[in-house]
Amino acid sequence: MSGDTTMTTSASASAHVDPAIFSSLQSKIDEETAVRDELRAHVDNIQKQGRLTQSILSRIHNTSTDELNDSVLKPASDALSEQAATVKSLSESASKYPFYKWNSIWQRDIQAVISSIQVSEWLKSGNLATLEEIGQRLQVPVNLKNEDAFHITIEDYLLALTNTIEELARLAPNAVTLGDYNRPLQISKFIKDVHAGFQLLNLKNDALRRRSDGVKYSVKKVEDVVYDLSLRGLIPK
Known part of the structure; x- marks a missing residue:
């Protein structure tokens, strides 16, 4: 009798678990996967372009100063312009979603772009590119406080x-x-x-x-x- 009671209780409990709960969760998982794939496509492009930029900038270690402009700075500037366009596309996509939920996807690659700009600017002028100048170069906001959109953080x-x-x-x-x-x-x-x-x-x-x-x-x-x-x-x- 006790075994029958246990089985009845278990069946009763199962009846209170609505399968629609898990269907809803799967829909949310699918939505998040689609967002991740959308953002990841932009980041993959930034990575690919970044490898070219960093390859060009690495020439500073074996290029004399008088050859630096033609051999490094000009081609690096062209490569950074392509990256800036991709960063802007990422910004437009990412701004549709909560920033701090997704920013770990692109954080490291955005830092690499910023560093490339800083190195290039120092080689050209001896100055440090400011946060605001980085934002202008990439055509994206910086240090947003009152808006949950893509931006360059401090x-x-x-x-x-x-x-x-x-x-x-x-x-x-x-x-x-x-x-x-x-x-x-x-x-x-x-x-x-x-x-x-x-x-x-x-x-x-x-x-x-x-x-x-x-x-x-x-x-x-x-x-x-x-x-x-x-x-x-x-x-x-």
């Missing part, structure tokens, strides 16, 4: 900047190899200024705080290059 900008500093620190000894003894001095001043800027920030993001702390190692790396040039009497007057 964290993306700063994380990209740590990548830029690492790339320039790598350039310093390679510039010496190419006989350019002035470039390490320029890099040293720039990354020291950036390091000083990071020290002004009260960062809440743990990953960003760790990355910004690592900037001091890039400062030390370039200082060693400059010190070695000084010992060898190669510092330009």
